[in-house]
Amino acid sequence: MHRHFDEELQHLKNDILKMGALAQEAIMNAVDALKNRDKATARKVIDSDVEMDRLELAVDEKCLDLIALHQPMAGDLRFITTAIKLNAELERIGDLAVDVAQRALEISDKPLLKPLVDIPRLADVAGRMIGGAIEAFIKGDTALAKKVVLTDPEADELKRGVEKELIYDYMMKDGSTADRAVQLLLAARHLERVCDHAVGMAEDIIYMVDARVVRHHPEELK
Amino acid sequence: MHDLNVDYEKQMGMENFHPALVKGPVGVNMNSLGEADLFGAEPKISARGVNFYYGAKRALNNITIDFSPRRVTSIIGPSGCGKSTFIRLLNRMHELVPGSRLEGEILIDGLDILSPACDAAELRKRVGMVFQKPNPFPKTVFENIAYGLEVNGVTDRHVIEEKVVDSLQKAALWGEIKDRLKDSALGLSGGQQQRLCIARCLAVSPEVILFDEPCASLDPISTAKIEELILTLKKEYTIVIVTHNMQQAARVSDQTAFFLMGDLIETGRTDRIFKAPRDKRTEDYITGRFG
């Protein structure tokens, strides 16, 4: 049977897709700004967060409307509650992109510490994880979501590598690099947090599709 | 806001938390939740392989389901799915339909209610019923409630009077009509009439109460009162309610059963059914995709 409600849900899906695209773009731009010491791009990332904030509020309200007006049940209910959570996670990712962009501004006037390799790779992983989560949501694909969850150790590994390198090779050897190294350390940490949010999204999506709670239950992922 | 504060204070002590929050299966995979040991008690009512026929037409196919004591079970499903037919088996009201035939077993407290040794009138005393439309007798309020006691052999006026007051209080009607006991029951509002019917049913001290779409003809306020009442009554009675209103099933019941064209498609904890039904047909029905 055709339901007008399905059209509303489709709109919601599109909005989440848009939030995802904005988040992905913000992360990529922020890391580019960091890598290229590009103030203009960094400022653009910071400014464009306003749009994500606005969209987040709109999506939130739409979700509440759908619950209040349609009293969704079962799959519909799980879809909408998942959308609420994804919406919040994506907004946090947007904020983290702003954080990375601020790190870029901090170091842009200072001499280059080292050419960045692992941080852009970490950003790449983060981007893929966001994209994977969004795609899993759109398609209702739990295999894809599971892949996102299982990618997280890779991100953690990269972040640990960056940490080690910055601490042992720079900060401990030459104290004058500390201010720049700390900025890069923070950027890596922000990106690792982005990956954690992507994992949260993927876990919510598995619940949405299979009604299976994998959050805090890693054994359920098997 | 006011209510919220009260609730909060009530819940300050850990032992006052909702049981489900303390020891319930929080975050457990809903799909692996067992059904048989849902509420961890011997079932009050147990239907085993029940088939029911109107003449040659089969109305129920091999229904097997348990109802836990002092829980509310709602039966949902589209019109004609056999849900009303099913609960009428539980107090043998189906016997009023000529040419009907029943196979299978229905046990209450482990005893077969379909056996010839079980007297239908005795059974109906234990298994009360509230109907779709309020159906008070064209008698006074008092007589309506006294009736069930009288036909069951209670003659002591004092006992009857006490029971009438007690039943009206339990049915949350006493305050509204304590001055109208001698008035015709037909003068009450629809919602009051339905609560009178519940009081009438409580007067004979049943163990099980069957509700056959009890709010179908009531306004939202009356409906809310009946639902509140059901939630209060479940502390003492085993309740089965047939309803078309899924929100109602969600609000009042612990267990939900979905019937479709004479089949029991799915049954389980109400929260699970409405969050994560297993069968596609259940999902389609409760999300309104049916058709």
Add this chain to the structure above:
Amino acid sequence: MKRRDIVQKLGFSALFACMAANIVFLGSILFFIAARGLSSINWEFLTQAPRDSMTAGGVAPAIVGTLYLTLGAIIFALPLGVACAVYLTEYSPKGWIVNVLRISINNLAGVPSVVFGLFGLTVFVKYFGFGVSILSGSLTLGILALPLIISASQEAMTAVPQSIREASLALGATHWETIRRVVLPAALPGILTGVILSVGRVAGETAPILFTAAAFYVKGYPHSVFSEVMALPYHIYALMTEGTHPEEQTRIAYASSLLLLALVLSVSMLAIYIRQRQRKTYNA
């Protein structure tokens, strides 16, 4: 005005005309009877026995006789008719047998009353040996009233909603308790309607009592159920067909007719009053 509005107006007017014609017929009956009878009705007429070869005095014994006969008929027919209706609506297996019974009962209502009279003569007067008496007449009239009471009771009981029967059964009442304590009380107003109709019918019947109960003249009032009695309808008939003073008798006959009419109406009024009161207690 549109055509269909005109059609509608015409239709309503035609219906009104039919209704008005009815009123005219009813009114003229009342008018003519009253015009010719009213002047003769006085206290003496109501309380005295006839005198001077039916040309003077009153019709008191006939009033009393009619009351006895009617009362007897209802006492006999009401329990029997209601019992029969209970069986037909509540107990008998549904199907063609009940339908045949129902048709038979309706046919019984259509049998000419003189046939009931002959039946009463053969069975009650002769075979049972009750003689021409209040008993024979009451039984005959009772049989005449039976179909009315049965079908009215049946209708009244069928109209009792199934839902309150179920309510009673669901409380652990037996089928019989349900009928006695729920169905019959609820059907009472309808059953009373049947009684009203039959009282009207029975009180006015002449033919059934012609051979079974009535006498043109009886000295004094009846003293047992085996007495012959005078009765208003038969009295009217006899006044118009027998006797030697046609003019005087005709006057008395009209007065008696008016009286009979008033009697039947007042009995009906009483029953309607009882029914209304019943309804009030039941329907709030």
